[in-house]
Amino acid sequence: MTTPIIEFQHVNKFFGDFQALKDINFQLDQGKFYSLLGPSGSGKTTILRTIAGFNSVTSGTVLFQGKPLKNVPPNKRRVNTIFQNYALFPHLNVFDNVAFGLSIRHVPKDEIQTRVMDALKMVHLQELASRDINELSGGQQQRVAIARAIINEPELLLLDEPLSALDKKLRQDMQYELRELQQRLGITFVFVTHDQEEALAMSDEIFVMDEGAILQNGTPVDIYDEPINHFVADFIGESNIVKGTMVKDYEVEFVGKRFECADAGMRPNEPVEVVLRPEDLDVTTPDKGKLIVQVDSQLFRGDHFEVVAYDADHNEWLIHSTNPVKEDADIGLFFEPEDIHVMRFNEKEADFDARLEQYEGE
Numbered sequence: 001m002t003t004p005i006i007e008f009q010h011v012n013k014f015f016g017d018f019q020a021l022k023d024i025n026f027q028l029d030q031g032k033f034y035s036l037l038g039p040s041g042s043g044k045t046t047i048l049r050t051i052a053g054f055n056s057v058t059s060g061t062v063l064f065q066g067k068p069l070k071n072v073p074p075n076k077r078r079v080n081t082i083f084q085n086y087a088l089f090p091h092l093n094v095f096d097n098v099a100f101g102l103s104i105r106h107v108p109k110d111e112i113q114t115r116v117m118d119a120l121k122m123v124h125l126q127e128l129a130s131r132d133i134n135e136l137s138g139g140q141q142q143r144v145a146i147a148r149a150i151i152n153e154p155e156l157l158l159l160d161e162p163l164s165a166l167d168k169k170l171r172q173d174m175q176y177e178l179r180e181l182q183q184r185l186g187i188t189f190v191f192v193t194h195d196q197e198e199a200l201a202m203s204d205e206i207f208v209m210d211e212g213a214i215l216q217n218g219t220p221v222d223i224y225d226e227p228i229n230h231f232v233a234d235f236i237g238e239s240n241i242v243k244g245t246m247v248k249d250y251e252v253e254f255v256g257k258r259f260e261c262a263d264a265g266m267r268p269n270e271p272v273e274v275v276l277r278p279e280d281l282d283v284t285t286p287d288k289g290k291l292i293v294q295v296d297s298q299l300f301r302g303d304h305f306e307v308v309a310y311d312a313d314h315n316e317w318l319i320h321s322t323n324p325v326k327e328d329a330d331i332g333l334f335f336e337p338e339d340i341h342v343m344r345f346n347e348k349e350a351d352f353d354a355r356l357e358q359y360e361g362e
């Protein structure tokens with residue numbers, strides 16, 4: 001087994017009385033793309049700053065390739081950070097921005113020339129080396145920041161919401177570019193975002209954070225298909241979550257009916273929450289449906305209709321339908337046992353809706 005590039009062991013961080021990180025444990029492998037995903041204030045940046053050396057930890061250990069990082073100053077860490085605002089020098093052109101770190105270390109001119117042009121080629125900006133920074137688009141500035149960050153060949157690149165200032169289209173283009181660049185360079189990226197689509201699209205592994213703790217980590221598919229709790233299910237993608245009861249292994253009851261499912265290992269009659277993703281629900285006639293709901297409204301979304309409907313218990317259901325439906329009509333919903341994902345019900349999360357609403361309103 002290879003040594004992880006970064007390892008957090010029981011890391012806690014307090015700012016005064018406030019606990020910003022709560023018993024954080026993880027290992028990051030060489031050459032992978034990781035995302036830290038969570039609402040504002042969940043501790044993502046605090047983790048990045050800890051890796052970069054701008055934050056000390058209150059307790060616990062951070063290892064870099066198996067060695068404690070505690071006494072290694074930020075400039076001696078083989079880590080570089082790209083910030084949200086890129087922090088480029090507006091009075092220097094593209095070349096000089098990228099060359100800056102090498103110039104102040106008095107690296108010979110020839111070497112600077114070669115390394116800067118190599119870095120600019122990596123991000124497809126070699127033609128723009130003499131351009132002023134303020135003559136570049138947002139996406140091009142982003143690439144200058146990346147070139148500057150990779151010129152010292154860091155083993156770890158930390159990216160703190162680097163795409164949040166870009167418009168949607170450019171953001172999507174940059175997601176592909178960053179992912180492609182990471183694979184080409186083979187260095188570890190740790191990418192902070194509160195955008196779940198971005199994390200799902202780019203990452204090898206996602207860490208979902210809330211209130212200073214890691215709630216779940218796994219591949220995008222794992223986290224999407226098997227969210228550990230209500231918060232993760234709702235935060236990652238769209239979902240229908242209803243309360244139910246686990247009757248026995250592979251059988252769950254919700255909305256007054258029993259359904260075969262793929263989940264086991266809970267207590268009989270244990271209260272649970274059931275997740276069904278909108279795209280896993282097929283619209284059919286009421287007699288063929290496993291569940292009958294009444295249509296409330298629908299919106300055309302280009303490749304599907306987004307239907308909102310209510311069941312007999314007044315639970316709201318979001319459905320992605322290939323065909324339009326009639327308003328106020330009763331429709332049947334069909335789904336397979338494996339489309340049902342059952343989660344333990346956690347009373348402590350009862351306030352999650354309010355927190356999520358507050359976050360979405362920001």
Ligand SMILES: Nc1ncnc2c1ncn2[C@@H]1O[C@H](COP(=O)(O)OP(=O)(O)OP(=O)(O)O)[C@@H](O)[C@H]1O
Pocket residue numbers: 015018020038039040041042043044045046047194
């Ligand atoms: N230097 C500090 N002093 C006091 N509190 C701090 C300090 N730095 C961060 N915090 C607090 O720690 C918590 C976590 O902050 P952090 O910046 O890590 O969150 P985040 O998940 O990155 O949020 P965002 O998405 O808004 O950047 C917040 O409540 C923040 O106010």
